[in-house]
Amino acid sequence: GAVVSQHPSWVICKSGTSVKIECRSLDFQATTMFWYRQFPKQSLMLMATSNEGSKATYEQGVEKDKFLINHASLTLSTLTVTSAHPEDSSFYICSASGTDNSYEQYFGPGTRLTVT
Amino acid sequence: RKEVEQDPGPFNVPEGATVAFNCTYSNSASQSFFWYRQDCRKEPKLLMSVYSSGNEDGRFTAQLNRASQYISLLIRDSKLSDSATYLCVVNMAGAGKSTFGDGTTLTVKP
Numbered sequence: 001g002a003v004v005s006q007h008p009s010w011v012i013c014k015s016g017t018s019v020k021i022e023c024r025s026l027d028f029q030a031t032t033m034f035w036y037r038q039f040p041k042q043s044l045m046l047m048a049t050s051n052e053g054s055k056a057t058y059e060q061g062v063e064k065d066k067f068l069i070n071h072a073s074l075t076l077s078t079l080t081v082t083s084a085h086p087e088d089s090s091f092y093i094c095s096a097s098g099t100d101n102s103y104e105q106y107f108g109p110g111t112r113l114t115v116t
Numbered sequence: 117r118k119e120v121e122q123d124p125g126p127f128n129v130p131e132g133a134t135v136a137f138n139c140t141y142s143n144s145a146s147q148s149f150f151w152y153r154q155d156c157r158k159e160p161k162l163l164m165s166v167y168s169s170g171n172e173d174g175r176f177t178a179q180l181n182r183a184s185q186y187i188s189l190l191i192r193d194s195k196l197s198d199s200a201t202y203l204c205v206v207n208m209a210g211a212g213k214s215t216f217g218d219g220t221t222l223t224v225k226p
Contacts, residue, residue: 034213043203043218044160093159104150105214107159 002028004096006108013084013115020080021111023094029074030096034105035067038091050077084115117142122204122217129224133194137220139204140186148207149180151189153200154219160203163189194224 003026036044050056050071058064068080095105122139129135149166166178166187177190204217
């Protein structure tokens with residue numbers, strides 16, 4: 001099956017610093033990648049949808065200047081949390097869908113961010 | 117009203133039990149439907165797609181009722197390893213992005 005990787009798997013950073021999370025589709029070309037955030041005991045909340053070579057589409061309430069998304073190639077998307085604060089601590093998960101229009105999403109293993 | 121609503125759970129069942137989850141969606145233009153499974157502190161993994169004709173995969177059966185706008189997941193002969201959160205996922209035609217339900221937590225006990 002399709003494999004999506006995320007790096008790092010966990011990160012601890014100080015308040016005010018920026019953190020970059022990478023999402024890669026390893027064995028397929030991902031035309032669309034999605035970034036989710038999940039707080040404990042809650043469901044996934046879509047943050048943004050990114051298509052290769054174009055600007056990401058952010059969901060309502062998600063600050064695009066704080067959560068910078070770059071989807072420079074068909075296999076790589078990055079999410080940068082700028083000026084992180086403790087309330088940004090969460091589980092960030094990316095997913096990717098291929099070119100087959102099946103809408104099936106393949107999820108990365110997630111990145112657990114803790115801001116101190 | 118949420119776009120996708122699931123049984124609130126949690127469901128606590130003994131091994132061997134049959135358990136069913138329902139999920140309703142509000143947008144009649146929804147096209148694709150899935151059940152995902154998420155273990156604690158892990159990413160969601162696709163359990164099965166849901167088709168109008170219904171589909172079965174071993175102990176798991178998924179059904180779609182477009183008229184009533186709900187999908188269901190039936191698990192027969194529950195195993196301890198079935199303990200997880202089950203997420204209902206709905207896609208609108210052409211939208212690409214998915215809408216997730218809040219999930220239903222299942223705990224299977226010996």
